[in-house]
Amino acid sequence: MALKFEVLGRFNRARAAQLTLPHYLCQTPLFMPVGTQGTIKGLTKNQLEEIGCQIILGNTYHLALRPTSELIDELGGLHKFMNWPRALLTDSGGFQMVSLLHLADITEKGVTFQSPVDGKPMLLTPEESIQIQNRIGADIIMALDDVVRTTITGPRIEEAMYRTLRWIDRCIAGIYVSEVWLNVICLGGEDKDSFWRVVAQCTAALPEDKPRYVMGVGYPLDIVVCSALGADMYDCVYPTRTARFGTALVPEGVLKLKHQAMANDIRPIDPMCECMVCKNYTRAYIHCLVTKDAMGSQLLSYHNLYYMMKLSRDLHSSIVEGRFPEFVCKFLQTMFPKGDVPEWVCNAMEVAGIDISSCCREMRFDVDKSSTL
């Protein structure tokens, strides 16, 4: 089956597209919830379908550990194992190793680490990462990358870049993947001003006809900005993780259900939201559940993911229908009613060619944007 990426509409750098995958026809921009261990915390597959999830991300590292990629393969792949009829994406496993494991180290061969099961030294090569992912059987799999912290400087970065390219070639050269089909931008830990510039630079340099996936982006504001700059796919644990801390995503920003003020508030989380949670439950009820009962975090996860899916749909349709700037302005006005849109957003939008002067209290013209173009 042909994998296709077809752009259906544009506004400057922003694109709305159709992504054809073996298991599902997706629309971008899209957000992918993270289902670390073969499940999105506490939500059933029916609920995920209801919400409108198109692709779910599975963590190769965790799944390889339990129940192992061999078992998943034997039982027919992750789709069958989870009974998820739509699309799946797996990451390479490298990131988790480096961030979770005490003694992980990266050499030209691959990632060496200590097995968390029995402490034996082990090696994950690019080839093996692909083999593991093939056994898991996702629609989209990722090449192992040489993961470095973006805050470091110096020759290590260049080393990492070239090594990653060599590893991608090893993945392609082996019979494992047919082509590099997706371009991934990995970030983390940097300040917002650098963040948007990196995304802008990458999207300007990458080919138009392939999707751009920015990993680890989950704040709604960040997604809107990145979409304006030309990115198409996102994943993050933020919506579900923040749900477990009692925080709901709303158009105005966030709502902290743990606050005492919520105890007697009989409104839904968001009166305008059409999700099952907002149609059935009050803030007061969720308040008394959060941190005490699993159902509290399930309800909030449901709502938060619904919010993210709706954001994805709105981004797609507003671009296709030629009203993307209006959508962006409305989004910013709702989130920043006093007009205090952060400077980095203003700068990014200027590069994206979107006029948000109606949302900002004052426009700033003194910033040096030459480095981004």
Add this chain to the structure above:
Amino acid sequence: MEQRKSPVRGSAAGQLSFPNSDSRSAPHNPQRPARFHLSGPPYLLSSFSGFSPAPVQPASLLPCFFSSLEGISPKTISNIGGLHQMLSLHQHIFAAVPRDSIIALPEHDSTNKYGASFQTPGGRLLIKPAEYVELVSSMKPDFWVTLADEVPAWVSDKRNRTSVDRTLRWLDDCLSLNKTGTTIFGSIVGGSSIEERHRCAQEVAQRNVSGYWIGGFGLGESMDERAALLTAVTDNLPEDMPRHVSGLGLPEEVLQGVAAGIDLFDSTYVYHLTLGGFALTFPLERNKGDNADYQLSDSGGDDMKINLKATIYRKDTSPIVESCNCFTCQNHTKAYLNHLFNVHEMLAQTLLEIHNTHQYLGFFCSIRKAIEEGKFEQFRRNFVESRRECLFAAASSD
């Protein structure tokens, strides 16, 4: 001992009716067959996680206990419109029961003449009749049970007698405080004393109540002594009024209760099973001589349940029960559930609770059917005997 009339009280044709409540937005069908399972514990505990709309059973009774509503005031519950609104379960019937076997066990040592004491996660709570009635009225359940002084089987005779006196006094308090004319079940206690059980039942039977709640069971007494105590109560109660018992959860206990004339049950059986990773598997149509093809002893399972955490299920791509219509069995495999339990994902509990509740409610369905066909005693005998056979087979195969 005389044979209990079975089916008890003609409940085969029995229907429990509840008056329509104006406070609920959706009109509901007031007819419910008697003898259906109340799944405890109170809705707010994690045992009901995932019970939000989708794969929920059709109308069943749910008990709730006020102390689990810590963090939400009666006034707010009232403002929301009561329990049905708050939990968005308009098709369900709610019963307010003073005891919750998981998070609010009666603390008989601290109960005094002013109120009943309960041990909760938030500390010890003393509830007086007036406070109880106020709380119940904010919840607007379909029926509620009067405040009781429940004591376990081993207290002194004097303490036991006091508990009966108190419970009767609080019953009268609740009745007089009940302004809204809601449906009330009178509480009957009496511990492990046949005489006190008689006394309490006779007294309560004279009150103007709509049904009876029998307390003091599931607090450590043995099954053998319970049978006599149950009939000591039910012998004194009018035939045409429903009887509700808390704390009897094991299928054998339920059957014992049914034989003694009990109509409504609530227990934490499903909750505890699920917590342990156990899935109910007993066939709902029991035939003698069904193959004993069960994984016994090694994994802690038996003919009625399996332990989904056991490694034998790692690659088992069959549903928990082949013929089961629940969401979990229709969509997922034992292998997936095994994995979810092993990685401590909360979806495991959700999916398993759905299945276990479904199975358990199915058990009650079978009981009702057996009564309607006049075969209850046989049903009970078959059930108990095949349990014994299985355990015997397990023991002798070692």
